[in-house]
Amino acid sequence: MKKLLYFSLLSAGLLALGSCSLNNVSEDSHLEKYFAANHLKGSFALLDNVHETFNVYNLSSYKDSSYNPGNSFDILTTLIGLEKGAVTDENSLIQRRNDTAMTLGQAFKTDDTASFISLSDSIGRSxxxxxxxxxxxxxxIIAKNDPVFWQNDSLKLTPDELLGFTEKVYFAQFPFQKRVQRLVKDLMTQQSNTLYSLSYKAVWQVNKEGKxxxxxxxxxEENKRVYFFVIxxxxxxxxxxxxxxxxxxxxxxxxYGFFKGKK
Incomplete structure (x- = not known):
């Protein structure tokens, strides 16, 4: 079968989705109106995990453009911090540099950069x-002498890579303890009812240039099926x-018909 696209999703067999053929990748240009309505420009992808089909808006940006992870990197920092014992659960207090403290759960939910600087310091750069x-x-790439290296443009990844990372969080397929991965997965839950469950981390930043x-x-999750997304x-x-x-x-x-319990 001829391969159309390669969604690389990190590497070494740990995070690979493989490739997608012409039959299971659909570009959806009509989604632009939702970005425009919210004064945004960017890319979107949705993976139907059961059928391994993609719906993508702005394909070239999705698979070819790299950006800093911003505070989406909190997910990986939390995984590492829990694995190494720098924190033990969502109720662990993180002592910030200004002598205030916040629990891991609060810091994760609010994208508290000061807390994650302290947690990263506790883990250690190496x-x-x-x-x-x-x-x-x-x-x-971690920038030297930058305590917030995940917010500058040294460390970068594509939306495709971040979608693959997100899938691995859900399925607990990282080489971390299962308990650690379950805790992080639970921290991402935003809405849960009898029709569906919606989990995400949304992050926003303003860089030095004001962008x-x-x-x-x-x-x-709906009807025992899971769909992964990234914007x-x-x-x-x-x-x-x-x-x-x-x-x-x-x-x-x-x-796309979600939130009705009919997907």
């Missing part, structure tokens, strides 16, 4: 680099925020 190398996370951008990645977006004229990402995601999923 350990962080070990896991970036082992998991082939993006380009694996506003962010990520939202996660999964929707990377930039604000048009800096008029959007994290809520715009969430609104865009929910509008797209609603368009």
């Amino acid at each position: 350990t962080m680099q070990f896991w970036l190398d082992s998991l082939h996370y993006g380009n694996k 506003h951008s962010g990520w939202i990645m996660g999964w929707e 990377h977006a930039e604000a048009i004229n800096n008029t959007a925020d994290k809520n715009a990402l969430v609104n865009t995601l929910k509008a797209i999923l609603t368009d």
Whole structure:
């Protein structure tokens, strides 16, 4: 079978989805209206895990463009921190540099950069680099002397890679303890009812040049099936925020018929 696309998803067999053929990748240009309505431009992908089909908006940006992970990197920092014992569960207190403290769960839910700087410090730069190398996370580059290396443009990955990372979080397929991976998966739950469960992490940042951008990645479960999604977006004229990402995601999923318990 002729291969059309390669969705690389990290490497070494740990995070590979393999490749997708012409029959299971659909480009969906009509989704642009949901980005525009929320003053965003970017890319979107949805993976139907059962049928291994992709719906993608802005394919070239999705598979070829790399961006810093921003506070989506909190997911990996949390996995490493729990694995190494720097924190033990969502109720563990993280002592920040300004002598205040916040629980891991609170820091994760609020994207508290100060907490994750402290957690990264507790883990240690060499350990962080070990896991970036082992998991082939993006380009694996940690900027020297930068306590927030995940927010600058040294460490980068594609939306395709982040979608693969998200899938591995769900299925607990990392070389971490199962308990650790279950805790992180639970931290991502946002809504759960009898019809569906929606889990995601949405993050937003403003870089040194004043550009506003962010990520939202996660999964929707419905009728015992799971669908994975990722959005990377930039604000048009800096008029959007994290809520715009969430609104865009929910509008797209609603368009696709989610949230009714019928998927």
